[in-house]
Amino acid sequence: MRILQMVYRLFLMAFVILFANPVAPLASERDVESIVRKIDELYRSKTSVADMEMQIVTPHWERTLSLRVWTKGMDKTFIRIDAPKKEKGVTTLRIGNEMWNYLPKTNKVIKVPPSMMMGSWMGSDFTNDDLVKESSMLNDYTYDLIVPDDAQPGFLYIRFIPKEDSPIVWGKLITAVRADDLIPVWQHFYDEKGNLMRVLNFKEIVSFGGKTIPSLMEMVPQNKDRHKTVMRYLKAEFDVQIDDDVFTRRNLQRK
Amino acid sequence: MLKIAFRNIFRQRRRTVLTALAMIVGFTLSSVFIGWSDGAYSDIISMFTRNRIGHIQVHRAGYLDKPSLYDVIEGYESIGEKIAGVDGVEAWTPRIYSAGLGSVGDKTMGVQIIGVDVGREVKATQFDRKITRGAIFSDAAREAILGVGLARILKADVGREIVLVTQGTDGAIANDLYTIIGIAKSGDKATDRMACYLHINDAQDLLVLNGRVHEIAVIAEALDRVPKITAAIEAQINDAKLEVSPWQVVAKSFYRAMQADRQGDLIGRMIIMLIVAIGVLNTVLMSVLERTREYGVLKAMGTKPSQIFGVVVAEVTFIALGSIIIGAMCGASLNYLLSIYGISLPQEFSYGGIVFQTMYAAVTVRSLAIPAVTVLVSAIFVSLFPALRAARIAPASAMRTH
Structure with a gap:
């Protein structure tokens, strides 16, 4: 009787490991954390300098901005628009949770109020908050591995739920990463009612100086018809020396 | 018969005045109440439309x-x-x-x-x-x-x-x-x-x-x-590409809130009319009871119950008509005065985001017609019971009361 019970238990355990949780070897707490850390630091290093192109598509117009982006650590970002002509010289600086835009036409530095952090950055489908990514997945969310109904083999799915005291507006996020190299494939943003609000696709994996990243990010809002924004890395350098002077309000107005 | 009704009205002046007073006060109250709310609403609407959204708006559909x-x-x-x-x-x-x-x-x-x-x-x-x-x-x-x-x-x-x-x-x-x-x-x-x-x-x-x-x-x-x-x-x-919308559509929620508010006014108006009706019933009933003996005599002389019934109803109707005329004059002039001078509110009051400090009444047909109809109908209605009572009096026992 006892033996039978033990066999049964063993069998059950084997069954659970084999079928119910195909990612069991990776499912330990520490491993999820390392995946999340990887996502968090995907486009971040100690420092980075990148040339990017932002293509914004709406039913009414389509335009492409050329950007140069500097980052340092998790909390400093500087963006300068180089083209088109109308926006050339527009700069954005973010330090911690503060953000400023400089507009050459009026020669004014404008601090972005916290209430506008979820507003669109320069008319794109990315929010101010997306661009400067103040929120860190590791610190602001609780996360766990899930197996959605339409799970594909070779991918891991992580569900992020904002911690209660975080200012994040989303209800939950689901990120799919490739199981072998943990590079994200897409991220789905849900509102508090569980409606899918936007889809961020990661494509065109490229190596820049030893760092492998998806060089194209495509944001598709689900509540706006025929809108999307595509961000593409043209050139990127990681862990290079950047002068602290770059991340100052003085630098915003520098030509 | 009308003569008798008239004679009854003037025979007991105090009773008549009391009955009439109840009706006049009721009429004036409800007239001012309606004029007041009409005035406030039309003020709100005109402030809202005239000074802000306009009466009609044209947009792309x-x-x-x-x-x-x-x-x-x-x-x-x-x-x-x-x-x-x-x-x-x-x-x-x-x-x-x-x-x-x-x-x-x-x-x-x-x-x-x-x-x-x-x-x-x-x-x-x-x-x-x-x-x-x-x-x-x-x-x-x-x-x-x-x-x-x-x-x-x-x-x-x-x-x-x-x-x-x-x-x-x-x-x-x-x-x-x-x-x-x-x-x-x-x-x-x-x-x-x-x-x-x-x-x-x-x-x-x-x-x-x-x-x-x-x-x-x-x-x-x-x-x-x-x-x-x-x-x-x-x-x-x-x-077809353009849409023309009146203010009721442009400011849908504002309009609906106001409609609901006016429904609320109806209840207030009904309560005032109920008070008036009870007052009238009271005085008419008293005047009939007072004259039990008289009706007994009339009956004994061969007056038909329907005639006695008619006399009582006619009496009340005359008083009601008279009261309406006097009440209309009071109500209209009060409303007129209030429409010019208004009453400044002790505290600012805001409706639909519009701030009011003074409220004005309006002289409208409604503010006279509605109370007129209610006073007349309720007076006739409440006079039916005492009239019926008078008509059914048994002459012998009635004549014995004092």
Whole structure:
């Protein structure tokens, strides 16, 4: 009787490991954390300098901005628009949770109020908050591995739920990463009612100086018809020396 | 028989006066009540429409449900001319709306950019009267007028500069510098916290609208002609891409809230009428009981029950008619006085975001007709029971009472 019970238990355990949780070897707490850390630091290093192109598509117009982006650590970002002509010289600086835009036409530095952090950055489908990514997945969310109904083999799915005291507006996020190299494939943003609000696709994996990243990010809002924004890395350098002077309000107005 | 009824009325003056007084007071009360609420509502509506949204608005179809920078009216000048030609239209004015960031010094806020045609806006909605400080737009370029709430939030005042940042119809980041020349108070707090008015040409430049607008507001000569004028404008413009909406549609929630409020008034009116009816019943019943002996005698002399019934009802009806005439004079003159002098409220009262300090009554047909009908009907109705009682009196026992 006892033996039978033990066999049964063993069998059950084997069954659970084999079928119910195909990612069991990776499912330990520490491993999820390392995946999340990887996502968090995907486009971040100690420092980075990148040339990017932002293509914004709406039913009414389509335009492409050329950007140069500097980052340092998790909390400093500087963006300068180089083209088109109308926006050339527009700069954005973010330090911690503060953000400023400089507009050459009026020669004014404008601090972005916290209430506008979820507003669109320069008319794109990315929010101010997306661009400067103040929120860190590791610190602001609780996360766990899930197996959605339409799970594909070779991918891991992580569900992020904002911690209660975080200012994040989303209800939950689901990120799919490739199981072998943990590079994200897409991220789905849900509102508090569980409606899918936007889809961020990661494509065109490229190596820049030893760092492998998806060089194209495509944001598709689900509540706006025929809108999307595509961000593409043209050139990127990681862990290079950047002068602290770059991340100052003085630098915003520098030509 | 009518003679007897008349004689009864004048025989017992005090009783008659008491009955009549109940009716007159009831009539006047309810007349003032209706006149008062009619006055308040028409004030609210006219403040809301005349001074703000206009009586009728023209937009690109679908704009009202989901306003979009791109849903514009092309060639608004010629459409405006057509509207001006419609009978009963007093004025029209074009408007541009957009959202953006406004920045004064180191304060920044989300603002609503409103482009207005100064001359037309003044004519239509008396925009000049809303300026509490500074001046209205001159011919100079790049002037801005801020809502009073927004000015407070941005710590801005006349003479300072505001940077507006928004997105033009070409998708590019639009920004420009404007001199604040005035502060406006529209009477609507929500608007005043957001509004940044620009001259229509400046707004078109900023938003790359190339002479197009989002809205044409129309002022009608009279509020009650709005439905007809709406239809006439629709026919005159004759463009399926455009939508002509009366204020009831433009300000749907405001309109509904007001309708619900008026339903509430009905209950108040009914309570007043109930009090009047009970008062009348009381006096009529007393007067019948008092004359039990008399009716007994009449009956004994061969008066038919229906005749006695008729006498009582006729008596009350006469008193009611007399009371209505006197009550109408009292009610109308009281309403008239209140419509001129109004009553200042001890505390500001706001409805639909519009602030009121003085309430005025209105002399309307309704304020006389409704109480007249209620007083008459309720008087006749309550007289039926005492009349029936009098008619059924048994002569022998009635004559024995004193």
